[in-house]
Amino acid sequence: MREWGFGRRPLRNAVLLAAVLALAAGGLRYWLAEPPPPQVLTAAVERGELEDVVLASGVVQPLRQVDVGAQASGQLKTLKVEAGDKVKQGELLAEIDPEDSLNDLKASEAALDARIAQRRAKQAALQQAEQEAARQRRMRHEGSTSDKELLAAETAFLTQQAGLDELQAQIRQERSQLDSKRTKLSYNRILAPMDGEVVEIVTQQGQTVIAMQQAPVILKLADLSQVTVRAQVAEADVIRIKAGLPVYFTVLGAPDQRFRSQLRTILPTPEKINNAVFYKALFDVPNADGKLRVDMTAEVSIVLSRVAQALSVPLSALGEAGKDGRYPVKVQGKDGRLQERRVRVGLKTATRAQVLDGLQAGEKVVTGESADKPEEGGAVVVSA
Incomplete structure (x- = not known):
């Protein structure tokens, strides 16, 4: 019968035993250690x-932003500003050729002068008719003229008076038209409506603008x-x-x-x-x-x-x-x-x-x- 091997190989058995003990100790530490x-x-x-x-x-x-437009038609003669310029209210921004508007103004002035001359003539005729009517009244009182002559003189006076009233109304109309022409002429000068900065130029110098149904935009001004x-x-x-x-x-x-x-x-x-x-x-x-x-x-x-x-x-x-x-x-x-x-x-x-x-x-x-x-x-x- 064979004997157990511990007695024959003591060194190897000692190494094996140490390894088993080490593994057992490591396992024990693993199971006893707290989880991470x-x-x-x-x-x-x-x-x-x-x-x-x-x-x-x-x-x-x-x-605040304003589209500055033109109320007058014609060629944009001069443009006084560029994009980025700062302007003050009332400052001249651009001008449209005023020739047509100026001619219309002169024609309206001449028409008014003619009406005023007509009024002077009418006033003279009225004064004459008034004197004749007064003379006829004196003569009728004296019995040296007829009722027919007096009536004709007074009718002539009233006719001259009505004619003068009509002429005065025509003069007022001519003056109103003259003021309108002056206003239209002022539209040729485009002024800044407020303080601000020119943010965009829409119409360039030399272009023709036509202000018919709506005002064409010349530039944009912003505060x-x-x-x-x-x-x-x-x-x-x-x-x-x-x-x-x-x-x-x-x-x-x-x-x-x-x-x-x-x-x-x-x-x-x-x-x-x-x-x-x-x-x-x-x-x-x-x-x-x-x-x-x-x-x-x-x-x-x-x-x-x-x-x-x-x-x-x-x-x-x-x-x-x-x-x-x-x-x-x-x-x-x-x-x-x-x-x-x-x-x-x-x-x-x-x-x-x-x-x-x-x-x-x-x-x-x-x-x-x-x-x-x-x-x-x-x-x-x-x-x-």
Whole structure:
């Protein structure tokens, strides 16, 4: 009968025994060790200003803009300004060739002079008829003339009087026409109706303008010392806004500079763009430095509510609200372990929620599960 091999090979058996003991010890440590912290995405609880806003895209337009037209027909003889020039009210902008209007004025003046000359002749004839009527009355009183002669003299006087009245009316008409011709002649000089900046030249010097049914536009004048932003607000958001709300916007050339104002009005008639309905919300902004220009694109934020120094977390950190109105939030401790708390929230924006109690600034809250798997024997925590 063979003997057991421990006695014959003591060295090999000792090595095998040591290996078995090592494996047993490793397995024991594995089963007794605490599980690794879960691998999650986290974000810090932050304190800062929190705003609930309605976002919209807008266009910068002049608060006041006038199409300066011509009321006279003719060749644009001189153009005194160029696009970009600043002008004052009453300043001469352009002149239309006045030759035709000047000729009409001279003809009207001559017609008036002729009527005035006719009036002098008529006045002389009236005076003569009046004297003859008076003479006939004296003679009839003396019995040296007949009733027929007296009647003829008085009729001649009344006829001359009516003729003079008619001529006076014609003179008034001629004077009215003369004033109209002078006014039409003044239309050949195009003056600035307000202080502003020439934003566009429509008709060039030398072109012929015909002012028949409507006044042709010579240039466009705008007051850019104050501009209006026309923001397009989506149908779903327009019921949340009202006149008087604070608003700010940025432009592409100055994305870090905020221009602030208050919402002035919301136009009642919508505009359809690709079957989507938008309403125009208007507000005015001072533009003394001239940075804001016509047709600039504005990224507009209409502020519904604002909280300064609010404690907030990302919306993704909140679970489903309970019956008490509180939300569950998972908080990661310094050791990486997670614990659940229930918090009360206030203002909510599109991305964050104000925390009224239950959390402290600087704590880490879980916002989601990490897509990366932890390495053997450890965990990876990704913080936002």
